Amino acid sequence: MCALALFPLAAALATPGIAAPSATSGDASNELNVLHWWTSASERAAADHVAARMAEVGLRWVDGAVAGGGGGAAIKVLNERTLRRMAPKVAQLNGQSMSEWADMGLLLDLDNVAQRRNWSRTMFPQVMAQLTVRDHVVAAPLGIHRINNLYLNKAVFKQHKIELPSDWAGLERAAQALRAAGVTPVAFSDEPWQVATVFEALLLGEAGPALYRRMMVQRELQAFDDPALERSFKRLRDWRNMATGPAGTSQNGAPRERPWTELVADFAAGRSAMLITGDWARGELGTLGLEGGRDFECKAVPGTAQAHLYSIDTLAMLAGNLSSQAEQEKMAELLGSAALQLGYNRIKGSVPVRRDVPVDELDLCAQQSFKLFANPNTPRVPSLVHRMAFEEVGKNAVIETVHRFALDPNQTPAAAQRKLQGLLRALGPKSVKAAS
Numbered sequence: 001m002c003a004l005a006l007f008p009l010a011a012a013l014a015t016p017g018i019a020a021p022s023a024t025s026g027d028a029s030n031e032l033n034v035l036h037w038w039t040s041a042s043e044r045a046a047a048d049h050v051a052a053r054m055a056e057v058g059l060r061w062v063d064g065a066v067a068g069g070g071g072g073a074a075i076k077v078l079n080e081r082t083l084r085r086m087a088p089k090v091a092q093l094n095g096q097s098m099s100e101w102a103d104m105g106l107l108l109d110l111d112n113v114a115q116r117r118n119w120s121r122t123m124f125p126q127v128m129a130q131l132t133v134r135d136h137v138v139a140a141p142l143g144i145h146r147i148n149n150l151y152l153n154k155a156v157f158k159q160h161k162i163e164l165p166s167d168w169a170g171l172e173r174a175a176q177a178l179r180a181a182g183v184t185p186v187a188f189s190d191e192p193w194q195v196a197t198v199f200e201a202l203l204l205g206e207a208g209p210a211l212y213r214r215m216m217v218q219r220e221l222q223a224f225d226d227p228a229l230e231r232s233f234k235r236l237r238d239w240r241n242m243a244t245g246p247a248g249t250s251q252n253g254a255p256r257e258r259p260w261t262e263l264v265a266d267f268a269a270g271r272s273a274m275l276i277t278g279d280w281a282r283g284e285l286g287t288l289g290l291e292g293g294r295d296f297e298c299k300a301v302p303g304t305a306q307a308h309l310y311s312i313d314t315l316a317m318l319a320g321n322l323s324s325q326a327e328q329e330k331m332a333e334l335l336g337s338a339a340l341q342l343g344y345n346r347i348k349g350s351v352p353v354r355r356d357v358p359v360d361e362l363d364l365c366a367q368q369s370f371k372l373f374a375n376p377n378t379p380r381v382p383s384l385v386h387r388m389a390f391e392e393v394g395k396n397a398v399i400e401t402v403h404r405f406a407l408d409p410n411q412t413p414a415a416a417q418r419k420l421q422g423l424l425r426a427l428g429p430k431s432v433k434a435a436s
C-alpha cells in the first residue's frame with residue numbers, strides 16, 4: 001500500500017504551503033513519539049516495560065499519553081494532531097478505525113516486518129485479521145483482552161460466609177446478602193464506555209455468540225428484533241441497581257460516573273465485591289498486590305463461560321514523511337517478539353497475541369483466557385465498545401444509546417431495544433471490513 005494515497009486528508013496534508021515540514025513529530029532519529037491512553041498504574045507500568053525494552057535496542061519511547069479509559073479522548077487528540085500535521089509516529093489505533101486510516105494512506109505498511117518475523121504463522125488468525133487491511137499489515141499487536149469477566153473478591157465472600165455465585169440467581173442472592181452485611185455488592189461506573197462494556201458482555205450472555213455476531217459483526221437488522229436484546233437491557237438495569245450502596249454507609253446512594261481505576265480500588269479494598277469488566281482490571285489488581293485465583297475469582301459473565309469477547313490492543317505506525325521508517329519497523333518487530341509479549345502482558349492483564357508463548361508463568365486467569373482464545377472451537381466474538389466491530393461513529397452512537405437507557409429509569413428495556421433498532425437503520429449497512 002502506498003504511504004500517501006490520494007485521499008482527501010492525505011492530499012490536504014501534502015498540499016504545498018502548509019507550514020509544518022513533517023507530517024509526524026519527533027526529533028532525534030531514534031525517538032518515537034507514542035500516542036496512547038494507558039495512564040493507570042498497570043497501564044503505565046506495561047508501557048514503561050515496552051519503553052525499557054526499546055531502550056535496549058537503541059530506540060527511545062517519547063510518551064504521548066492522553067488520559068481517559070477506553071481511549072475516547074486519545075482518538076480525538078490523534079485526529080486533531082494529524083490534521084495539524086503534528087501526528088505522532090506511533091499511535092494506539094485499535095480495530096475498525098484502522099482501515100479508514102490505512103485507506104487514507106496514513107499508516108506505514110508493515111508487510112516486511114510481518115514476513116520477516118513470520119507473523120502469519122506465529123500470531124492467532126483473529127490477531128492477523130485485526131492487523132490487516134486489504135491484504136496489508138498496518139499495525140503491530142500488543143495483547144488480547146477478554147471483556148466478559150466477572151470478578152469476585154474472595155476475602156469479602158469468605159468474611160461474610162457467602163457462596164461464590166456463577167449464575168444470575170446466585171448473583172442476586174449474593175447481592176442481597178452483601179448489602180445486608182454493609183457491602184456495596186457491585187462496582188459500577190456511569191461513564192458511557194464502562195456502561196456499554198458491561199452491556200456487551202451481558203448481551204453475549206443473553207444472545208449467545210451466534211446472535212451476537214449477527215448483530216455486531218454482520219449488522220443484520222432483523223437480529224436486533226430478538227427478545228435477547230430486551231433481556232440484556234433488563235440485566236443491565238438489574239446489575240446497575242446492585243451497585244447501590246447499603247443505606248447508612250459511606251457508599252450510600254446510586255452509582256456515579258467514575259474512572260475505572262476507582263472501581264478497581266473499591267473492589268480491591270473490599271468496598272464492593274463483584275465487578276464485570278475487561279481484564280485490564282486484572283492488570284490493575286496486580287499492581288495493587290492482588291493475584292487472580294488467590295485473592296479474587298475470575299469467572300465469566302453468566303452464560304458466557306465458553307466464549308471469549310475480545311479486544312486486541314495494537315499500535316499503528318504513522319507514515320508521515322517516512323523519515324522514521326527503519327525505527328518504526330524495529331519497534332513493530334520488538335512488539336511482536338515472544339519475550340516482549342510475555343513481559344508486557346503479564347503487567348497489562350491481557351494475554352499474548354502469539355500461539356507459541358509459554359503462558360504457564362502467567363496467573364490462572366490469564367492462562368484461562370489464553371487457552372480459550374487459542375482453542376479453535378471457542379466462539380470468539382469482537383468487542384463493539386473497544387473498536388473491534390464498528391467504526392468510531394457507529395460505535396459511539398451505540399454507546400450513547402445504551403448509556404441513556406442506563407441513566408433513565410423511565411426508559412423501558414423494550415423502548416431501548418426500539419431505539420437501538422432505529423439507530424442501526426440510520427447507520428445503514430456495514431461499510432468497513434468484517435471482523436472475524
Ligand code: GAL
Binds near residue numbers: 070071145280313386
Ligand atoms: C481499552 C484498551 C485497554 C485498556 C482499557 C482501559 O480500550 O484496549 O488496553 O487500556 O481500554 O483504558
